[in-house]
Amino acid sequence: MFDLGDIFYLIASLLAVAVVLTLHEFSHAFVAYKCGDPTAKMNGRLTLNPVAHFDLLGLVMFTLAGFGWAKPVPINPNNFRHYKSGLAFTAMAGIVMNYLSAFLFYLLFLVAQVYFITPYEYLNLFIRAFTGCLYFYSISFAVFNLIPLPPLDGWRLVEALNRRRGKVFRFFQRYGNLILIILIGIHFLVEFTAQFAVFQIASQIFSYIDLLGWVLSYVTTWVGWPIYRLWGLVFHA
Numbered sequence: 001m002f003d004l005g006d007i008f009y010l011i012a013s014l015l016a017v018a019v020v021l022t023l024h025e026f027s028h029a030f031v032a033y034k035c036g037d038p039t040a041k042m043n044g045r046l047t048l049n050p051v052a053h054f055d056l057l058g059l060v061m062f063t064l065a066g067f068g069w070a071k072p073v074p075i076n077p078n079n080f081r082h083y084k085s086g087l088a089f090t091a092m093a094g095i096v097m098n099y100l101s102a103f104l105f106y107l108l109f110l111v112a113q114v115y116f117i118t119p120y121e122y123l124n125l126f127i128r129a130f131t132g133c134l135y136f137y138s139i140s141f142a143v144f145n146l147i148p149l150p151p152l153d154g155w156r157l158v159e160a161l162n163r164r165r166g167k168v169f170r171f172f173q174r175y176g177n178l179i180l181i182i183l184i185g186i187h188f189l190v191e192f193t194a195q196f197a198v199f200q201i202a203s204q205i206f207s208y209i210d211l212l213g214w215v216l217s218y219v220t221t222w223v224g225w226p227i228y229r230l231w232g233l234v235f236h237a
Helices: 004-034 056-065 083-115 121-146 153-161 167-193 197-207 211-235
Strands: none
Touching: 004 056, 004 083, 004 121, 083 121, 083 153, 083 211, 121 153, 121 211, 153 167, 167 197, 167 211
């Protein structure tokens, strides 16, 4: 059964997802437009309205598992003034936006912990959960999208920088979506089974092949270290 604290946390998590996904997708659309491609703008994606970017399944996964996806921003690389640089800048825009926003959101999280204390327990919980989720989802989404599998931004960057289209490239181009779904499925099974004592053995077995979980855990910590370090020095955290 959910208690009131769980409900406040879920609401904070959903709102944080809305902010993170919107900033990510808007940045793709904005950079593509600046590079000469108006496709995203014509499709109503050059906006900070979260509804324009949501994918329902991706939103649910983000809230439950800490990563997910939005509707891909449509682009036409042939419209870019400079094909390769336009494709590369557009691909990196969302990742860069998420990392920069994570830098600011971690500051908000520390400020909320130190200075935002009210007589209302659930309001304190909500603010801390919201700011914490803003940071965690931003850094997780940045790392998740670095994975070089379609349709993630990491693959778009590979397409922009890779001149050769050999067998390995064509293999991942054809089967990358399936590989990503399998990785997500394994990670979801680990997260789900870990919640129940009866499934602990199954959870441990799946954890050995949970490559996505390893990336999200270790790489996210490593990538987030400069943020922890800087703001930790400021706040002595």
